[in-house]
Amino acid sequence: MAREKAGRASLKVPGGKLVTAKILYGGDIRRVTLTGDFFLHPEEGISAIESSIEGMAAGSDEIDIAIAVQAAIDENGIQAIGIDAASVARAVKMAMR
Amino acid sequence: MRWRVIGLEEHDAFTNMAIDEALLARIANRESHPTIRFYTWKPGAVSIGRFQSMNDEVNAGRCRELGVDYVRRITGGGAVYHAYNGEVTYSLIAPEGLFSRGIRESYREICSFVVKGLGNLGISAEFAPINDILVDGKKISGSAQTRRQGALLQHGTILYSLNVREMFSLLNVSRDKISDKQIKSVEDRVTCVKDHEEATIKQLYEALLKGFADGLDYSMGKLTHQELDDAMELSGSYRSDEWNMMR
Numbered sequence: 001m002a003r004e005k006a007g008r009a010s011l012k013v014p015g016g017k018l019v020t021a022k023i024l025y026g027g028d029i030r031r032v033t034l035t036g037d038f039f040l041h042p043e044e045g046i047s048a049i050e051s052s053i054e055g056m057a058a059g060s061d062e063i064d065i066a067i068a069v070q071a072a073i074d075e076n077g078i079q080a081i082g083i084d085a086a087s088v089a090r091a092v093k094m095a096m097r
Numbered sequence: 098m099r100w101r102v103i104g105l106e107e108h109d110a111f112t113n114m115a116i117d118e119a120l121l122a123r124i125a126n127r128e129s130h131p132t133i134r135f136y137t138w139k140p141g142a143v144s145i146g147r148f149q150s151m152n153d154e155v156n157a158g159r160c161r162e163l164g165v166d167y168v169r170r171i172t173g174g175g176a177v178y179h180a181y182n183g184e185v186t187y188s189l190i191a192p193e194g195l196f197s198r199g200i201r202e203s204y205r206e207i208c209s210f211v212v213k214g215l216g217n218l219g220i221s222a223e224f225a226p227i228n229d230i231l232v233d234g235k236k237i238s239g240s241a242q243t244r245r246q247g248a249l250l251q252h253g254t255i256l257y258s259l260n261v262r263e264m265f266s267l268l269n270v271s272r273d274k275i276s277d278k279q280i281k282s283v284e285d286r287v288t289c290v291k292d293h294e295e296a297t298i299k300q301l302y303e304a305l306l307k308g309f310a311d312g313l314d315y316s317m318g319k320l321t322h323q324e325l326d327d328a329m330e331l332s333g334s335y336r337s338d339e340w341n342m343m344r
Contacts (some may be wrong), residue, residue: 016227020153033219035150036344041200041244043147079200081173081227
């Protein structure tokens with residue numbers, strides 16, 4: 001099993017809000033916490049978004065992470081304001097660099 | 098639809114947030130009239146958005162030294178320092194069908210009342226998406242909204258006075274940012290009523306009240322005993338580390 005590492009990165013979405021990804025990862029992404037001044041409706045949707053990334057390979061492409069996040073947004077009827085799937089995926093990848 | 102307006106009150110941070118949440122639940126259940134309330138925070142407090150990290154955003158040690166509370170809101174958005182007598186906060190709680198279904202558009206609609214209110218003081222303000230109000234290109238007001246079970250809560254602050262150095266001491270702004278240059282930078286981006294008009298807080302409140310209530314079928318009212326009981330019960334969770342430190 002790969003040694004667990006921790007990483008964090010913040011991204012200001014142009015015209016939007018700040019998102020920070022805090023990641024615990026080894027060979028796969030074990031824990032994701034997203035923080036920032038963005039809005040999600042309903043707010044409880046944050047868990048679905050974080051869970052959609054957990055379990056993915058740490059080497060996943062940004063686009064694959066974005067697809068997983070977008071699926072969570074669509075399946076749970078979440079409205080995201082100030083962030084989107086692409087910006088979340090970018091912050092997650094940055095946190096693992 | 099008949100509205101209730103609750104005039105300017107002062108409460109601590111936990112009670113203010115608990116009242117907003119209690120009203121949201123009652124109004125979602127159609128047990129209370131749509132309500133607009135105005136309040137200040139005593140003692141002063143820092144509120145953070147639903148998704149922010151308290152440890153990242155707030156200098157809790159400094160808050161304790163200065164007797165400033167800190168609390169997590171149920172709404173998203175950013176950290177706000179609610180200085181005692183430094184701002185007026187409004188909350189609007191109503192069935193969501195009274196406003197646009199689109200959240201961005203409903204921000205515009207509700208913020209237009211604040212713009213009108215500032216206009217009543219002679220301050221020309223404009224809405225700036227997503228959730229800000231600007232005067233001469235500088236932020237004077239920010240708002241945040243949530244929706245639950247068919248009801249909408251939007252609350253926001255209107256800055257009356259501004260002390261950037263005090264604000265920076267309470268927020269986790271890196272030391273290199275608390276330079277005179279950075280303070281100037283915030284002062285270049287943020288403004289307050291006192292920069293524009295010699296108004297008192299009471300006059301600001303009265304101007305906002307007129308901005309919100311003009312053309313509305315409303316009466317001035319108070320919280321009911323049931324609403325107060327709900328709020329007292331909820332206020333405990335707003336004091337808890339489980340809620341405030343959850344991220």
